Amino acid sequence: MKEFGFSRRKLAEEVNKISERIFGRPGAATDRHVRRWLSGQARWPNERYLLPLVEIFDRPPEAMGFVPRGRSSNRMPVPPPMTPGTGEGDDPVKRRLFVFASAAMTVALALGLDETPTVGRLTLTDVARADSKIGRMVFHFNSVGGGALFEVSMGYLDRLRTALDGCTYGPSVEQALHSAISNLCSSAGWAAHDAGQPGQARVLFADALQSALLAGDKRGQARAWSNLSMQARLDGRTRGALRVNRAALDTRQARQDPRIAALLHSRLAIGHARAGDHPAAARSILAAQRAHDRFDTASPAPPWLRFLDGAEISGLAAIAHQAMGQLTEAELATAQALQMLGKGMRRNRAYYGVQLAELQVAQGNLQSAERTASQIDTSALNSQRIADRLATVHRAIAA
Known part of the structure; x- marks a missing residue:
């Protein structure tokens, strides 16, 4: 509420307005309802309030602190269908x-x-x-x-x-x-x-x-170049990934924006590591950390870059260490990333949880890997990529 600038009364009014749009009739939320949500007295609001809250704050219920009451509330309710004859239901x-x-x-x-x-x-x-x-x-x-x-x-x-x-x-x-x-x-x-x-x-x-x-859009170009570099690396084109990454770092946006520089240096470190150039990889890891130190915390990052913090830089450094065969350093950096991750970063928490389990399997520490894998929460996650990697970890432990 502080982040979005809502008082209790204003939040209730916004909930009622959105509830009317979703359900076709005004909501009846008051500041008393908001007090109950804040205090935890109402652990899982009625769907007429829960769906608007999800829309307003762009977070699933659990990320707002709500707790499912049981099977009846362990999934988000689905909005009612559009009223026939309005034409709205025909929109693809x-x-x-x-x-x-x-x-x-x-x-x-x-x-x-x-x-x-x-x-x-x-x-x-x-x-x-x-x-x-x-x-x-x-x-x-x-x-x-x-x-x-x-x-x-x-x-x-x-x-x-x-x-x-x-x-x-x-x-x-x-x-x-x-x-x-x-x-x-x-x-x-x-x-x-x-x-x-x-x-x-x-x-x-x-x-x-x-x-x-x-x-x-220079920032959009830097973002696209960064993604293309990552894609080239995933496709096994390590040299191509390095060329794209260097080109992105040469842009004015990368030189002026330490957040973009930190992301590009982190990915460049992974490219150098996979190309076998360990000194260059170490220099890029250090450059990413130095760029992170220059972040302007008073100026909010654009939405797509808000994932990039100390936790993410540690996680990317771990991938570079892993590529260099430095599994102990990779495990420590991954564990540090997990400790630093914010509560709302549920996807990244699962991603780096799998990465930690993979590193423990690679070092033959199967008991730790099994414990790590058992703690990874994918109940509300929708990522085939993470699910496949976690399944591979479980098969390795079982074997």
Whole structure:
């Protein structure tokens, strides 16, 4: 509430307004209800309040501190269907949203993706709303993974591209729209990996770079280059990944923004490690840590970069150590990443939990690996990529 600037009364009013949009009748929340949620007296609110709260704060219920009462509340309720005859149910994006509404804690629930115009005059305000929705998808990705987000984000990408072709707008709006599409393509690419669609990720990362170039968006270009470098590494093209990463570090944005520099140096360290250049990998790890020390904590990072903190830099350093065969150092860095991760970073917590178990298996410490694997919570996570790696760990322990 402090983060979003809500008083108890204002939050109740917002809940009622969104409840009316979802359920077709006004909500009845008061500041008394909010006090009960804050105190923990109401551990799992009625769906008329819970669904609006998920939309307002862009977090699943557990991340807001709510506790399921039992089987009846261990899944998010699904919103009621659209009223027949309104025409709303015919919209392909909205239909896709509700098809996937039961997955990953009702991913992108009531984000209002269908509100972005696809005909008529498009304004900067419309594009700003689209950017806000894309940022909210990033919060969901960090919380529950991208498995279900992939379909939702692809549907929204179709809508933005339709707006690009079907609307009228001025040059500044066109530039902003290309930038929004670039951001969405980059986010959708990561969601594609979680959904087990690496081929789609390659296409989306390339599309992100193209849109960022059309927008003249230097930060979007740096992000796209970083993702393309990571993709090249996953495809086994280590030398290509290094070339792309160096090119990204040479951009003005990377030189001016320590957050982008830290991310690129961290990924460059992994590339050097896999290429067998251990001194260069060590230098890149140190450069990433120094860039992290220069973060301007008073200036908030854009949504897509908020995952990058000391925990993430430690986790990426661990991957570089692992590639160099330094398994003890990799295990220590991974454990440090897990200790530093924020509560809302549930996807990364599972990801680095699996990484820690993998390192323990590789060192023959099966008891520790089994204990680590048993503590990984994937109950509300939607990531095929993480699930497959965890299954491999369990098979290795069993064997």
